[in-house]
Amino acid sequence: xxxxxxxxxxxxxxxxxxxxxxxxxxxxxxxxxxxxxxxxxxxxxxxxxxxxxxxxxxxxxxxxxxxxxxxxxxxxxxxxxxxxxxxxxxxxxxxxxxxxxxxxxxxxxxxxxxxxxxxx
Amino acid sequence: xxxxxxxxxxxxxxxxxxxxxxxxxxxxxxxxxxxxxxxxxxxxxxxxxxxxxxxxxxxxxxxxxxxxxxxxxxxxxxxxxxxxxxxxxxxxxxxxxxxxxxxxxxxxxxxx
Numbered sequence: 001x002x003x004x005x006x007x008x009x010x011x012x013x014x015x016x017x018x019x020x021x022x023x024x025x026x027x028x029x030x031x032x033x034x035x036x037x038x039x040x041x042x043x044x045x046x047x048x049x050x051x052x053x054x055x056x057x058x059x060x061x062x063x064x065x066x067x068x069x070x071x072x073x074x075x076x077x078x079x080x081x082x083x084x085x086x087x088x089x090x091x092x093x094x095x096x097x098x099x100x101x102x103x104x105x106x107x108x109x110x111x112x113x114x115x116x117x118x119x120x
Numbered sequence: 121x122x123x124x125x126x127x128x129x130x131x132x133x134x135x136x137x138x139x140x141x142x143x144x145x146x147x148x149x150x151x152x153x154x155x156x157x158x159x160x161x162x163x164x165x166x167x168x169x170x171x172x173x174x175x176x177x178x179x180x181x182x183x184x185x186x187x188x189x190x191x192x193x194x195x196x197x198x199x200x201x202x203x204x205x206x207x208x209x210x211x212x213x214x215x216x217x218x219x220x221x222x223x224x225x226x227x228x229x230x231x232x
Contacts, residue, residue, distance in 0.1 A: 031218060040129075041224050042124070042211045042213070042224050043165075043222045058219060059219075111164065114163045114164075
């Protein structure tokens with residue numbers, strides 16, 4: 001299994017409080033991702049990172065910010081949590097390749113175990 | 121934006137039989153990847169099979185195979201000789217560059 005951990009694994013918080021989720025990898029992979037999964041739905045991309053301090057938005061980025069100051073850590077912050085952000089959050093990583101002639105992620109994404117966040 | 125549609129919320133199959141899960145997607149790109157992931161109750165996302173869009177040959181991994189129809193934008197998963205351990209949620213996913221789009225999933229039940 002790829003070395004990906006997420007912390008915390010479970011969290012209950014109140015509306016309006018800030019929350020930070022951490023993804024830590026030991027694989028030295030360039031790309032890191034944050035997804036959310038809601039009941040009856042697949043994963044939706046929140047933000048991703050293609051290098052230290054290099055990030056980009058996904059399809060559901062509103063209300064979330066990210067930071068990556070080290071290769072191994074990718075933080076997801078909810079500045080002011082809302083009940084609509086109750087979800088399971090997954091981190092994923094992938095290596096980079098230059099097969100296409102430019103830096104891009106490889107096809108394989110390795111997923112962390114998930115964090116269940118409940119906002120009351 | 122790309123969309124991925126899995127039209128079968130639930131499917132069931134008898135143990136040892138074959139089942140096919142459907143997936144269609146929408147894109148204007150010609151170079152991309154397609155994936156099937158399995159998510160058991162443990163929530164761990166497990167890659168089942170992948171297909172590069174530039175390859176015409178359908179991917180196969182042991183009992184799992186795909187039917188990739190690029191012009192029709194269709195990517196179905198066939199599971200042969202179904203086993204009890206195949207019971208899970210299955211997600212189809214499209215990926216290009218750093219961004220992936222997932223379908224809403226199909227819950228597969230395997231009956232003994």
